[in-house]
Amino acid sequence: MxxxxxxxxxxxxxxxxxxxxxxxxxxxxxxxxxxxxxxxxxxxxxxxxxxxxxxxxxxxxxxxxxxxxxxxxxxxxxxxxxxxxxxxxxxxxxxxxxxxxxxxxxxxxxxxxxxxxxxxxxxxxxxxxxAPPAAAAGWRLRFTPRPALFRNANEPLLLVRALRRLGPVQVTADLSRLPPLERLEPEDAHLGWVFELQADVPRAQVEEVFEFVADDCMLAIEPLAGETPGAPAAEPVLGSEAASATIAPPAIADAAGPTTGAPQSVRVDVAKIDRLVNLVGELVINQAMLLQLGGTLPPALCPGLIAGLETLSQHLRELQEGVMAIRTQPVKSVFARMPRLVRDLSAQLGKEVRLVVTGEATEIDKTVVEQLADPLTHLLRNALDHGIEAPEQRVAAGKPRQGTVHLSAEQRGGRILIELTDDGRGIDRARVLARARERGLVAAEAELTDSEVDELIFQPGFSTAAAISDISGRGVGMDVVRRSIQALGGRITVDSRLGSGSRFVLSLPLTLAVLDGLVVAVGREAYIVPIAAIAESLRPRREDIHAVVGRGEVLAIRGAYVPLLPLHRHFAVPDAQPDPARGIVVIVETDHAGRMGLLVDDLVGQQQVVVKSLEANYGPIDGIGGATILGDGRVALILDIAGLGPAATTRPMPTAPHRAAPLQPALQ
Amino acid sequence: MAKRVMTVDDSRTMREMVAFTLRKAGFEVSEAEDGRKALAALQAAPVDVVITDLNMPNMDGVALIRALRADARMRAVPILMLTTESEAAKKAEGRSAGATGWLVKPFDPEKLIDVVKRVAG
Structure with a gap:
């Protein structure tokens, strides 16, 4: 090492x-x-x-x-x-x-x-x-070794030296147990001593000196008389059992450190785990290939093969989950920093805030945990700075003086939901809208639903300049928070009621290494669309497709218009189906650009894929989140929906014509 | 002269952590990866303190302690067991075999130095 x-x-x-x-x-x-x-x-x-x-x-x-x-x-x-x-x-x-x-x-x-x-x-x-001293001004130790003391190479002289390091020691020998010469066993201990240690040290420190000989001696420790009024009375001479019971536990607890009481664990290099994760990923790909191959053989030729392959995939899935679980960590490590932040901030802001934390034991991928700290900190700062009102204002509004912020984590399906709820003033939509209009993020005449207005706070360029303060107005906006959550494959949404508070919900994947994907065909290529981003897929009717000047084509769906992104055009794939009415449209939802429809040739199937990063070799590519290897050995690119958005739509979305229904589903 | 310490452990990491900590504190440290090798090395050149793991291949810690205590030259050498908390029974066995003291894995470097100084004088 x-x-x-x-x-x-x-x-x-x-x-x-x-x-x-x-x-x-x-x-x-x-x-x-x-x-x-x-x-x-x-x-x-x-x-x-x-x-x-x-x-x-x-x-x-x-x-x-x-x-x-x-x-x-x-x-x-x-x-x-x-x-x-x-x-x-x-x-x-x-x-x-x-x-x-x-x-x-x-x-x-x-x-x-x-x-x-x-x-x-x-x-x-x-x-x-x-203040009244906890430790005595000194200690008197009556130390009587048992005959076997020396057999373990314990040396009283060294104990005296160790005591000396604590303070001046006076030693008196006790010769009373010394046998007559003819019966003296030269290798046994016969002497006893009384040590008077003049040092204001805790008793535990004195006991520690005798840690190893506790079983082999009689030891009585009492405070030096007369100098410590109120100090505990001298303890009776301790037998070896009692002495070891009082001395040994602190030593063990001390050396065991913070792991005491925690489940047993081993420390493993992350690189080793990643290697395992990768290997399991390869196995999954291999198994998919075998399964595909198995499907092409006549079952009569190889009875039991299919059943065997199915058992294999079952075990493999369990193995995969097990290996992924190694990478997970309780969110506690991030949550634990938050009470501190709340206390400091509320003191600084002159607000009274109580933080309630639940679900700390929820486990999530280590990488995700690590990268959660910044966005969470930012959200919490925002909640305290902009959300929770000053105590007087709260009282005037008929609320308790003390504001409450609730931070929770829970696993739901394959995702982790982290919620930050405050009972503050909520988002002032009129102000947000005015601000967005002023900044040109929304056309003056556009009608926006409440949730669309709330979404505006995530827009880049939506600075909260009107409310800049020391705490959260540091140039990092909610758009950065959203970007960092998206980088983790997550989504963030907000739900707010004026006067009664806001709730931010972060939905994060359990792991970054695998993903449930829909395999789609475009020309001779295959792409993976993350299932989490898909709202629905459909074969559009020709009359629902409209061309919009400067915006390409849009698809009318239940009264709303969704911009179409033909994947073959975006990725320049030859021999693909150019006619939307003959292809399939996969409706995906992006956090900042609303919905859009990906035009593909066909749907191939749903499968769990192992994400292989391309970034190390190619750098970040807009719209591509990575690659994977399919069962038939082909490489397929995994779409990064958020990265596709800007190419497909020209923001701001809310100004789209003829909008009859909200682009964003209302949040519950 | 610097005191000599031997660390006996089948885990290289553990040996090196012990060695690193003690060298930093001015001790001269040698290493052995099991009881048998430790015994051979100690018979050739004794040291002032032995720190041994208990669970090791070839010759385990308890057997090493017995062998050292049986050797007249090493009867008075302080021997520290480096054990995990779950090895309580083994620890008692080591004690009765003649171990001087014990340390718990994972060890606190300061405590290790302190204990080695205490038993080495």
């Missing part, structure tokens, strides 16, 4: 540890914390520090250490968690994240950035010194 490899593992692990630290901090802030929470937080910071030390990240270690000191006091109950200390720890976690990022990038963070924070942390920890 190379140094770089170790570093990579460390950074990956630290990111996870930070996430769990944020989660613990969120629990603390929301009063959901229990005794384990502070421990979990401590362990996360401690592990980050430990690894950081190994790589020589000194500033990171110093900062983590300062946080640990404070956490240690909170853990022991010497200090109580309050808003100030909580905020300090949050800032600490942020600073750790920054330092980690800087070390990872190899740039080094700007010097001294965390100095003020370090001072504040130290100051907070020092207030504990004036």
């Amino acid at each position: 190379s140094f770089d490899h170790l570093r990579a593992t460390y950074f990956e692990e630290s990111a996870e540890l930070l996430d769990s630290a944020y989660a613990a901090l969120a629990e603390l802030a929301e009063g959901r914390a229990d005794a384990e929470t502070v421990h979990a937080l401590f362990r996360a910071i401690h592990s980050i520090k430990g690894g950081g030390g190994a790589f020589g990240f000194e500033r990171l270690v110093r900062l983590a250490h300062a946080m640990e000191t404070l956490l240690d006091l909170l853990r022991d109950g010497a200090l109580a968690m309050d808003a100030g200390r909580h905020a300090l720890l949050l800032r600490g976690a942020d600073a750790l994240a920054d330092l980690l990022a800087a070390e990872k990038a190899g740039t080094g963070a700007p010097p001294g950035g965390e100095d003020a924070l370090m001072q504040a942390l130290h100051a907070a920890a020092e207030t504990a010194a004036t």
